[in-house]
Structures are given as C-alpha cells and as structure tokens.
Amino acid sequence: MSNKNYKFGTKAIHAGAEPDPSTGAIMTPIFQTSTYVQESPGKHKGYAYARGKNPTREALQKNIAALESAKHCLCFSSGMGSMDAVIKLLRPGDEVITGDDLYGGSYRMFTKVFANYGIKFHFVNMTNAENITKFVNDKTKLIWAETPTNPTMQIVDIEACGEIAKKHNLILAVDNTFASPYLQNPLALGAHIVMHSVTKYLGGHSDVVMGALVMNDDKLFEQLAFIHNSCGATPGPMDSFLVMRGIKTLHLRMERHCFNGRKVAEFLKTHPKIEKIYWPGFTDHPNHSIAKKQMRDFGGMISIVLKGADLNETFKIASSFEVFSLAESLGGVESLINHPATMTHASIPKEEREKAGVVDNLLRLSVGAEDIEDLIDDLKKVLG
Ligand SMILES: *Cc1c(COP(=O)(O)O)cnc(C)c1O
Numbered sequence: 001m002s003n004k005n006y007k008f009g010t011k012a013i014h015a016g017a018e019p020d021p022s023t024g025a026i027m028t029p030i031f032q033t034s035t036y037v038q039e040s041p042g043k044h045k046g047y048a049y050a051r052g053k054n055p056t057r058e059a060l061q062k063n064i065a066a067l068e069s070a071k072h073c074l075c076f077s078s079g080m081g082s083m084d085a086v087i088k089l090l091r092p093g094d095e096v097i098t099g100d101d102l103y104g105g106s107y108r109m110f111t112k113v114f115a116n117y118g119i120k121f122h123f124v125n126m127t128n129a130e131n132i133t134k135f136v137n138d139k140t141k142l143i144w145a146e147t148p149t150n151p152t153m154q155i156v157d158i159e160a161c162g163e164i165a166k167k168h169n170l171i172l173a174v175d176n177t178f179a180s181p182y183l184q185n186p187l188a189l190g191a192h193i194v195m196h197s198v199t200k201y202l203g204g205h206s207d208v209v210m211g212a213l214v215m216n217d218d219k220l221f222e223q224l225a226f227i228h229n230s231c232g233a234t235p236g237p238m239d240s241f242l243v244m245r246g247i248k249t250l251h252l253r254m255e256r257h258c259f260n261g262r263k264v265a266e267f268l269k270t271h272p273k274i275e276k277i278y279w280p281g282f283t284d285h286p287n288h289s290i291a292k293k294q295m296r297d298f299g300g301m302i303s304i305v306l307k308g309a310d311l312n313e314t315f316k317i318a319s320s321f322e323v324f325s326l327a328e329s330l331g332g333v334e335s336l337i338n339h340p341a342t343m344t345h346a347s348i349p350k351e352e353r354e355k356a357g358v359v360d361n362l363l364r365l366s367v368g369a370e371d372i373e374d375l376i377d378d379l380k381k382v383l384g
Pocket residue numbers: 078079080081103105106146150175177178197198199200209210211
C-alpha cells in the first residue's frame with residue numbers, strides 16, 4: 001500500500017500488508033521461525049533472529065503505526081511488557097507523574113516493581129492539569145496518562161498534558177487502550193508515545209495478549225527498539241497474524257461498540273437500581289467537553305454503582321447475566337462485566353481505590369458487538 005493518506009477503515013484493512021513476494025498470498029504469512037539462514041556470516045536478507053525481527057510482526061507494526069498516523073510502532077508480548085519498556089528509558093532517581101485512577105496492573109508495576117529500582121511515582125488527579133504542574137521538578141522525566149481512565153471513565157486533557165511536557169522537556173506517554181486509535185490519536189495532541197494493550201480493542205476477539213508502543217520521534221524509537229530487542233518481550237508470529245486479522249474490522253466493531261455503549265448507558269442512567277453511572281458521552285459527565293474535543297465518539301466502556309448493594313448483592317448481580325460474561329479484560333466483540341474491586345483493581349489498597357471511586361458496589365461493563373435488544377433484555381432480566 002502506498003503512503004497516500006487513506007482514511008481509517010482503509011488503513012485498518014490494508015496498511016502493512018503486501019502480497020507475499022514468493023506466492024502472491026494476499027494475507028501476510030505466519031513466519032513461524034526463530035532464525036533465518038545466512039549466506040555467509042552477517043550476510044542475510046535483513047533478518048537474523050526472530051526476537052529482533054519477524055515479517056509477520058513487522059506487517060502488524062506498520063498497520064498499527066498507520067492507525068495512529070505515526071512513523072513507528074513496536075509490538076510487545078503484552079500491554080504490561082510495552083509499559084515496562086517505557087519505564088526502562090528512566091534511571092534511578094528519575095520521577096514520573098501519573099494518574100490516581102490507573103489500570104490496576106500499571107499501578108502494581110509502578111509501585112511493586114519499578115519503585116524498587118529508585119524510580120519515584122506521583123499519583124495525582126490528572127483531570128486537572130494544575131495537579132501535574134505542582135509535582136514537576138528537575139528529576140521529572142515522564143508523564144504517564146491514561147484516558148479514559150479505568151474504571152471511572154475520567155477524561156484527561158491530552159493537549160494540556162502535552163503543553164506541560166513541552167514546557168518542561170518531559171516525555172508524555174498516553175495509554176490509549178480504552179479509546180483505541182479509532183476514537184483518539186494522542187500523538188496529534190502532543191503525546192510522544194502512545195501505548196496500547198492490543199489485547200483489548202485492537203485484537204478485539206479476546207484471543208490474544210499483546211501490547212504496542214507507537215511514536216514519531218526517531219531517537220525515542222531507537223531507544224525503545226533497543227530495549228525491545230535487549231529485554232525481549234516480543235510477540236510471536238501467530239499472535240501477530242491474529243491481531244492483523246482482528247484489526248481489519250476495528251472500524252466496524254468500534255462503530256457498533258459506540259452505538260451499543262450509548263444505548264446501554266442511556267438505559268442504565270435512569271434505572272432505579274443505579275446510583276451512579278460513568279460514561280463520558282453524557283453531557284453532565286464532568287469532563288464531557290474535553291472528551292468531545294479529543295475523542296471522535298465515546299466508546300462502549302461504562303461503569304455503574306449499584307444503589308445500596310453490599311458486596312454479596314453486587315457479586316450476585318455480577319454473576320447473573322447471560323449475555324454479559326463475568327470476566328476481566330475488555331474490548332472484545334463479546335460483552336463482559338467485571339467487578340474492579342476484587343478483579344482488575346484488586347492489587348490497589350482498599351483506601352486508595354475507594355478514593356478513586358472504585359467502591360465495592362461498582363461494576364464495569366465492556367459493551368460488546370451483540371444485538372442491542374439482547375443486551376438490554378439481559379440487563380432488564382437481572383436488574384429488573
Ligand atoms: C489491559 C490493560 C493494560 C495491560 O495490558 P495487557 O495486555 O493485559 O498486559 C494496560 N492498560 C490498560 C488501560 C488496560 O486495560
């Protein structure tokens with residue numbers, strides 16, 4: 001595919017994929033090999049060992065870069081593996097400013113792994129950019145933002161973070177997992193690195209664990225590519241193939257996720273059993289105007305607080321759905337329901353998570369791509 005500036009769906013289907021030169025196969029083959037034969041020592045076709053380079057992975061990386069309208073992409077064996085590479089850009093003594101409503105695994109990696117290496121993390125409410133500025137000092141190197149946040153769907157103003165990063169010469173990395181490149185492109189708003197848990201919307205079928213980093217800056221790419229190959233959290237060719245296949249329908253799936261998400265959110269908003277609902281598409285969501293500015297639509301992730309439900313009743317409700325499956329993860333075509341306090345966010349101390357709104361009667365929905373009537377019926381059947 002040429003470098004012409006094609007629209008999103010066309011890029012999702014075609015970017016990175018070239019007919020296989022040996023057969024003309026339209027789909028990039030699964031290059032299931034660990035090594036490549038050399039003609040004489042060091043003389044090869046650009047491929048020496050598959051941790052460093054694999055053609056299936058390269059095709060996928062080109063595709064994801066195109067979706068973020070970026071120059072470079074590196075795929076990792078998990079979202080956490082990709083974040084790990086970003087933090088490895090830092091040195092002991094460096095400081096990071098990040099949100100107080102992060103994916104539980106991100107919080108765990110920052111506090112339980114990298115804090116031991118002398119890196120300091122400040123967890124602040126990033127919906128107000130002034131909170132970030134307050135913590136900037138000479139040791140600050142990185143702002144790590146996640147938006148929409150997980151699970152309370154707060155929106156961080158990426159452009160405002162980008163201005164702070166520029167002023168103080170910091171790297172701004174944005175976890176774009178919840179929005180997907182279909183809804184939001186942080187590089188265009190001043191971010192230097194975009195991270196995806198590819199496991200979620202990009203893969204889209206709950207069958208692969210993978211991560212990706214996307215960037216324009218050549219120097220940053222070189223540093224991250226060095227860590228990628230040196231530390232080795234690289235994905236295999238079969239997984240790369242599955243994600244390439246998944247991405248071909250990303251735009252179609254996202255349209256349906258957004259449509260179903262809105263219908264489910266509207267149904268739950270006025271439901272007598274719901275005390276609170278978090279979805280950035282509502283005009284009374286506290287950061288709705290920023291969401292509208294930086295996102296193309298509002299997605300299918302919704303969190304709800306059940307009115308007056310204790311832990312037992314919350315568990316009972318979470319386990320009673322038929323179409324929504326009780327499971328961690330999100331972003332697949334199948335609808336999922338999750339209890340953050342004991343599932344995705346269990347590694348965050350109770351006091352910390354309750355401060356961020358992750359109370360015992362909070363449930364998170366990943367609204368899938370099923371027929372909306374069946375989803376609403378399932379909710380009605382359980383909630384009444
Ligand atoms: C799932 C997730 C991650 C971690 O990705 P894995 O692929 O599970 O390693 C990071 N951030 C967010 C927002 C996620 O949802």
